[in-house]
Amino acid sequence: MSGGFTERNPATERYPAAKGKSTEHNPFAKKWRKGLRGVALVYPNRYVGGISNLGLQYIYSKINSLPGFICERFYTDVFGGLRSLETATPLEKFEFAFFSLQYEEDVFNIYEILKKSDFRGLKVAGGPCIMENPLPYAKLFDLMFVGEAENYIDRILMENLRDLKESELGESELGPFFIPEVMAEEGRWMIRRVKSDLRDYLKTEIIAEGAYGRALLLEIGRGCKRNCRFCLVKRVYSPVRWRRKELLLEIAEKNKEIVEKVALIAPSPSDHPEFKEILFELKEMGYAISPSSLRADKLDEETLDILVESGLRSLTIAPEAGSERMRKVVDKGITEDDVLNAAKLAAERSMEKIKLYFMIGLPGEKWEDLEAIIDISKKVQDFVRRVEVSVNPLVPKPHTPFQFLSFGGKLEFKREDINELKEKVRFLRRKVRSESKYFEFKPPAIEEFAVQTVISRGGEEVFELIKAGRKNAFRNIFSLGLEKYLDAMGARAVLLDRSENLPWQIIDHGYNPKRLEKEFKRAIELAELEI
Numbered sequence: 001m002s003g004g005f006t007e008r009n010p011a012t013e014r015y016p017a018a019k020g021k022s023t024e025h026n027p028f029a030k031k032w033r034k035g036l037r038g039v040a041l042v043y044p045n046r047y048v049g050g051i052s053n054l055g056l057q058y059i060y061s062k063i064n065s066l067p068g069f070i071c072e073r074f075y076t077d078v079f080g081g082l083r084s085l086e087t088a089t090p091l092e093k094f095e096f097a098f099f100s101l102q103y104e105e106d107v108f109n110i111y112e113i114l115k116k117s118d119f120r121g122l123k124v125a126g127g128p129c130i131m132e133n134p135l136p137y138a139k140l141f142d143l144m145f146v147g148e149a150e151n152y153i154d155r156i157l158m159e160n161l162r163d164l165k166e167s168e169l170g171e172s173e174l175g176p177f178f179i180p181e182v183m184a185e186e187g188r189w190m191i192r193r194v195k196s197d198l199r200d201y202l203k204t205e206i207i208a209e210g211a212y213g214r215a216l217l218l219e220i221g222r223g224c225k226r227n228c229r230f231c232l233v234k235r236v237y238s239p240v241r242w243r244r245k246e247l248l249l250e251i252a253e254k255n256k257e258i259v260e261k262v263a264l265i266a267p268s269p270s271d272h273p274e275f276k277e278i279l280f281e282l283k284e285m286g287y288a289i290s291p292s293s294l295r296a297d298k299l300d301e302e303t304l305d306i307l308v309e310s311g312l313r314s315l316t317i318a319p320e321a322g323s324e325r326m327r328k329v330v331d332k333g334i335t336e337d338d339v340l341n342a343a344k345l346a347a348e349r350s351m352e353k354i355k356l357y358f359m360i361g362l363p364g365e366k367w368e369d370l371e372a373i374i375d376i377s378k379k380v381q382d383f384v385r386r387v388e389v390s391v392n393p394l395v396p397k398p399h400t401p402f403q404f405l406s407f408g409g410k411l412e413f414k415r416e417d418i419n420e421l422k423e424k425v426r427f428l429r430r431k432v433r434s435e436s437k438y439f440e441f442k443p444p445a446i447e448e449f450a451v452q453t454v455i456s457r458g459g460e461e462v463f464e465l466i467k468a469g470r471k472n473a474f475r476n477i478f479s480l481g482l483e484k485y486l487d488a489m490g491a492r493a494v495l496l497d498r499s500e501n502l503p504w505q506i507i508d509h510g511y512n513p514k515r516l517e518k519e520f521k522r523a524i525e526l527a528e529l530e531i
């Protein structure tokens with residue numbers, strides 16, 4: 001940091017999210033003084049999403065607790081991501097920039113921020129997109145971190161790049177660092193994702209208006225015991241780890257004077273072995289409770305009573321598919337009875353709205369499977385007045401059994417598959433509209449999901465797509481010859497028992513690749529697809 005920051009936020013009027021800081025309760029903020037080394041923590045999207053990410057809060061608090069460093073936050077709706085929220089200090093005044101890549105498309109924002117600023121420091125990236133496949137970002141960052149960073153932050157700040165790589169190699173031959181420069185010199189590398197034992201936790205945190213409203217974020221666990229075949233979270237956050245009820249309640253107790261609501265964070269919170277007891281105790285403390293999601297098959301009268309008493313007004317359920325056949329293909333483990341039972345319980349407690357999440361573009365999908373989405377939504381509407389139907393196309397993600405599929409759910413990608421997906425969306429929209437005025441439906445932008453698929457599965461040349469910008473990204477997939485990443489990745493080889501190396505297999509997430517192949521074959525069998 002070369003000094004020279006301003007306490008005033010002259011652009012606050014133009015960037016209303018910057019005002020967020022005046023309503024924040026922030027126990028971690030630090031004041032600049034001479035000699036401190038600046039770390040910019042960049043969330044390449046809106047404040048409301050960034051502030052709801054507990055991992056980022058942890059990194060922020062950790063850096064600000066280190067004697068020689070100061071950390072400030074950047075969001076795209078605060079000074080366009082070019083100045084910090086805390087002191088409006090320009091990005092280029094910082095020595096390090098840590099980027100969190102939660103969604104593939106956010107990389108376009110990162111590219112823009114870096115283009116517009118004159119940042120010359122060390123560019124570090126982490127987050128689920130880096131854990132799934134760092135290759136498309138190799139030309140953008142100096143270092144990518146694969147895993148849960150809790151125990152590595154000080155080392156990243158204090159060691160130089162080559163030492164980081166070498167010290168890891170000395171220990172285990174595999175480390176969590178993807179360092180493009182070192183890798184280019186020394187050829188391909190294997191990376192091992194690292195995980196935390198969840199021993200570290202935040203006793204206090206920033207309380208602000210985030211995705212759950214003004215709430216305490218309570219991370220009750222990481223990882224998931226389920227095996228949904230489309231799910232990246234399952235693989236990149238395994239194994240499942242839960243925090244003890246006593247610890248969670250202690251954190252809640254400490255914070256209850258400053259906040260009235262608590263959000264329970266985990267990939268599948270209702271799988272916590274003491275979920276109901278935790279809910280009950282939090283309600284007794286007077287908290288309004290908002291779980292990040294709820295499984296329909298885990299809902300019973302008692303659970304819903306507690307949630308309704310503590311302020312829950314609507315229910316979100318993700319059956320993922322309309323027909324039983326498709327639900328077996330994705331292996332979500334939720335039946336129509338589970339969904340309707342949840343709707344009935346919600347109606348009995350006067351809930352007015354249920355939101356249903358579905359996917360299309362699944363392997364072996366037929367028009368009757370789409371009809372089934374409408375059928376089950378109608379049955380839910382027999383219980384509650386308003387039903388919001390959310391439908392997105394499957395993004396066949398790396399490290400999942402569906403990684404072998406093409407975008408559109410086939411074993412081979414054809415340009416017409418995009419039109420077919422769009423036709424499916426039009427079909428669903430028509431049906432939803434003709435059924436009831438209380439059905440809500442937001443059509444997905446199929447092109448955006450195609451771009452997401454290419455970025456998540458691509459190699460280093462995907463950087464050209466990123467450079468060309470978000471605006472014509474879908475068209476650029478084809479002009480840059482990147483449609484191969486929309487195609488099935490190795491499906492035929494797997495089905496013919498010839499194993500195939502996929503680009504992201506440079507990352508060891510601790511699963512056996514043969515298991516994914518087996519699961520994929522099972523899904524193809526259930527989908528009645530032929531090679």
Ligand code: SF4
Pocket residue numbers: 224225226227228231232233234267268332
């Ligand atoms: S979709 Fe949800 S329940 Fe299924 S594996 Fe992923 S996190 Fe678990």
